[in-house]
Amino acid sequence: MHLLEEDQGRCVKADIISTVEFNPTGELLATGDKGGRVVVFQREQESKNQPHRRGEYNVYSTFQSHEPEFDYLKSLEIEEKINKIRWLPQQNAAYFLLSTNDKTVKLWKISERDKRPEGYNLKDEDGRIRDPTTITALRVPVLQPMDLMVEATPRRVFSNAHTYHINSISVSNDYETYMSTDDLRINLWNLEITNQSFNIVDIKPANMEELTEVITAAEFHPNQCNTFIYSSSKGSIRLCDMRASALCDNHSKFFEEPEDPSNRSFFSEIISSISDVKFSHSGRYLMTRDYLTVKVWDLNMESKPLETYQVHDYLRSKLCSLYENDCIFDKFECVWNGSDSVIMTGSYNNFFRMFDRNTKRDVTLEASRENSKPRAILKPRKVCVGGKRRKDEISVDSLDFSKKILHTAWHPSENIIAVAATNNLYIFQDKVN
Amino acid sequence: MSLLCQAPTALVGWPPWLEASVQHASQFWMANMYSKGTKRKFSDSVDVATDNKAVLYSRQRQSLLDMSLIKLQLCHMLVEPNMCRSVLIANTVRHIQEEMTHDGSWQLVTEAFSGSGPSDHLVATEVLCRSSVLEQQDGGPKLYSVMGYDSCHEEEVVTDEGLCSVAVGDGAPALLGTIDHCWDRAVEDRVIKDSGSEVKDGTRSWEGAKTVMGQVFGTFEIKNGAPGSDPALEELFSAVDASYYDLDTILTDIQSTPKMGPYNLLDSMTSSHGPTSNSSCRTDLNELDHIMEIIVGS
Numbered sequence: 078m079h080l081l082e083e084d085q086g087r088c089v090k091a092d093i094i095s096t097v098e099f100n101p102t103g104e105l106l107a108t109g110d111k112g113g114r115v116v117v118f119q120r121e122q123e124s125k126n127q128p129h130r131r132g133e134y135n136v137y138s139t140f141q142s143h144e145p146e147f148d149y150l151k152s153l154e155i156e157e158k159i160n161k162i163r164w165l166p167q168q169n170a171a172y173f174l175l176s177t178n179d180k181t182v183k184l185w186k187i188s189e190r191d192k193r194p195e196g197y198n199l200k201d202e203d204g205r206i207r208d209p210t211t212i213t214a215l216r217v218p219v220l221q222p223m224d225l226m227v228e229a230t231p232r233r234v235f236s237n238a239h240t241y242h243i244n245s246i247s248v249s250n251d252y253e254t255y256m257s258t259d260d261l262r263i264n265l266w267n268l269e270i271t272n273q274s275f276n277i278v279d280i281k282p283a284n285m286e287e288l289t290e291v292i293t294a295a296e297f298h299p300n301q302c303n304t305f306i307y308s309s310s311k312g313s314i315r316l317c318d319m320r321a322s323a324l325c326d327n328h329s330k331f332f333e334e335p336e337d338p339s340n341r342s343f344f345s346e347i348i349s350s351i352s353d354v355k356f357s358h359s360g361r362y363l364m365t366r367d368y369l370t371v372k373v374w375d376l377n378m379e380s381k382p383l384e385t386y387q388v389h390d391y392l393r394s395k396l397c398s399l400y401e402n403d404c405i406f407d408k409f410e411c412v413w414n415g416s417d418s419v420i421m422t423g424s425y426n427n428f429f430r431m432f433d434r435n436t437k438r439d440v441t442l443e444a445s446r447e448n449s450k451p452r453a454i455l456k457p458r459k460v461c462v463g464g465k466r467r468k469d470e471i472s473v474d475s476l477d478f479s480k481k482i483l484h485t486a487w488h489p490s491e492n493i494i495a496v497a498a499t500n501n502l503y504i505f506q507d508k509v510n
Numbered sequence: 511m512s513l514l515c516q517a518p519t520a521l522v523g524w525p526p527w528l529e530a531s532v533q534h535a536s537q538f539w540m541a542n543m544y545s546k547g548t549k550r551k552f553s554d555s556v557d558v559a560t561d562n563k564a565v566l567y568s569r570q571r572q573s574l575l576d577m578s579l580i581k582l583q584l585c586h587m588l589v590e591p592n593m594c595r596s597v598l599i600a601n602t603v604r605h606i607q608e609e610m611t612h613d614g615s616w617q618l619v620t621e622a623f624s625g626s627g628p629s630d631h632l633v634a635t636e637v638l639c640r641s642s643v644l645e646q647q648d649g650g651p652k653l654y655s656v657m658g659y660d661s662c663h664e665e666e667v668v669t670d671e672g673l674c675s676v677a678v679g680d681g682a683p684a685l686l687g688t689i690d691h692c693w694d695r696a697v698e699d700r701v702i703k704d705s706g707s708e709v710k711d712g713t714r715s716w717e718g719a720k721t722v723m724g725q726v727f728g729t730f731e732i733k734n735g736a737p738g739s740d741p742a743l744e745e746l747f748s749a750v751d752a753s754y755y756d757l758d759t760i761l762t763d764i765q766s767t768p769k770m771g772p773y774n775l776l777d778s779m780t781s782s783h784g785p786t787s788n789s790s791c792r793t794d795l796n797e798l799d800h801i802m803e804i805i806v807g808s
Contacts (some may be wrong), residue, residue, distance in 0.1 A: 343574055
């Protein structure tokens with residue numbers, strides 16, 4: 078495992094961060110929060126003058142993506158919380174991202190402006206209209222440099238397609254379409270067309286009373302634009318091929334691990350509910366996160382996962398309390414590193430865990446200001462289950478369940494990670510000797 | 511009661527008797543939680559040695575069931591509740607009830623109730639949210655969600671057709687399931703028919719659970735159901751969650767009067783009505799307050 082150094086502890090003075098995502102090159106990092114705002118960070122160009130400031134992330138743009146709305150039909154508020162952000166691959170000078178709240182997906186264009194036209198004929202520099210009678214000569218406006226301005230404009234609004242709450246969005250490899258997923262349905266959109274979407278998965282039962290399973294996450298295959306997966310609250314993953322039929326209710330592959338009868342309890346189903354599913358960058362594997370574990374599956378083996386990693390198994394005996402305080406329903410995300418050799422996920426007490434798939438080693442780290450100074454090396458943490466507690470260990474009963482790390486992101490190619498701890502964003506980089 | 515203080519804000523614009531019903535239902539559930547806890551404490555101190563695993567297990571299971579039902583009901587929020595969470599809790603409730611049915615303990619609960627005399631019936635009001643859109647779309651008459659024994663009681667409680675209306679969907683248990691509003695606004699008390707005939711059958715308790723589920727999930731969508739039929743209404747009256755009875759028997763002895771509405775019910779709850787069957791379970795408001803804080807997690 079690498080030593081990690083905290084390059085900077087960025088404290089975003091916004092509400093609770095609800096999503097974090099690097100763009101495909103890693104140059105930009107976007108966060109969404111409960112207040113409907115998106116903050117985009119940009120990595121500094123490395124300079125020879127300040128070698129220790131190796132590519133720090135600074136705020137690039139901030140904009141209000143979604144506003145709270147009111148559903149008059151149901152007399153309910155629609156939260157402005159950003160559930161997911163997904164970047165589109167860059168095709169020109171501007172950056173595009175999709176951001177979504179519970180009901181509406183928006184395509185935002187983030188572009189720079191560093192020149193402005195000057196020398197208009199009909200208006201002067203302040204914008205006031207010039208008196209035409211005073212104009213005696215014509216001039217051609219010229220572009221003059223100005224301070225860099227980054228502006229975000231909404232280019233598309235994809236609304237009114239979801240009855241239930243959107244939990245995922247995923248851009249297809251064809252870069253023309255994307256899908257949005259709610260609790261019971263998945264819709265396919267063309268990025269250019271906002272008044273039409275195709276329903277590709279529908280698990281809503283005819284009688285809502287028979288509802289026992291919901292969709293929890295979905296993602297397109299990174300290389301095959303016809304393939305996607307979706308996970309359910311019953312702990313299963315379905316892989317679908319859009320070439321098979323228009324409505325992909327019949328899966329091509331069904332991934333589910335048989336239940337361990339020795340671990341059965343009233344909470345078995347709840348803790349098996351998958352909170353996040355991610356394809357590996359290679360497209361060969363998929364990773365799922367349920368309440369206590371992270372599992373890596375081989376796409377070619379549906380019967381059981383390839384690898385299972387225990388995130389915080391010491392919570393297994395506390396499930397009743399965690400059910401009582403609703404923590405058992407927390408949705409943790411999981412991420413791959415660029416080479417698919419390390420996986421990372423969050424836990425409680427501002428802890429997050431990394432698992433090296435090759436060496437089978439794992440580490441627990443903490444994202445908190447008290448325990449880490451800038452440029453200090455992160456110290457591994459350990460939770461002590463019972464018996465004697467060693468110095469520096471923390472006991473299970475002292476864990477703070479209000480400090481949970483649900484959202485993390487890993488740079489697509491380098492060892493830079495972004496960790497959202499409630500309303501703070503931490504960015505850690507690999508230590509370079 | 512921290513949650514009850516929040517309730518009025520969530521129910522802005524609703525009539526006071528409706529708010530009282532919501533508080534009333536919340537109190538019932540809280541009291542049940544409390545009563546279970548008290549029982550356990552009492553018997554533990556006296557009889558630790560003889561508490562065998564099965565009894566402990568069934569108590570834990572019952573408390574889990576109560577907790578789950580509270581979670582499904584207590585949602586005084588402006589935002590639609592998380593469907594995944596609701597589905598998982600509902601599945602847990604189903605699982606527990608299936609197990610209890612197999613054990614036969616579900617039967618015991620309903621039998622216990624049916625043994626008590628007709629004097630223990632409770633006036634109940636079922637108040638559901640408005641479905642103004644459904645009214646417009648269906649156009650037809652809606653069933654009154656308020657149940658009572660005789661017409662004079664119905665008059666008492668039903669004040670506004672617009673407020674208490676149920677759009678009936680397909681199938682009997684879906685009757686409650688077709689409410690378009692957030693299910694968290696729904697308050698379900700129970701109805702006990704004068705005859706007491708509806709609740710003797712333990713197997714019908716499963717229908718009761720289904721009704722709760724229907725109520726939970728039906729409210730996630732707007733259904734344009736055809737107006738219901740009488741058999742549906744029959745089913746509605748008979749489909750009651752038996753655990754409610756258990757709670758009521760333990761808690762309080764409220765004599766129903768034809769004129770008693772939910773508001774009066776609240777008053778009688780807080781007055782000095784002692785419980786009939788179990789003197790160790792008293793609805794002490796301070797204790798309930800404390801329990802509520804734990805549940806709400808304030």
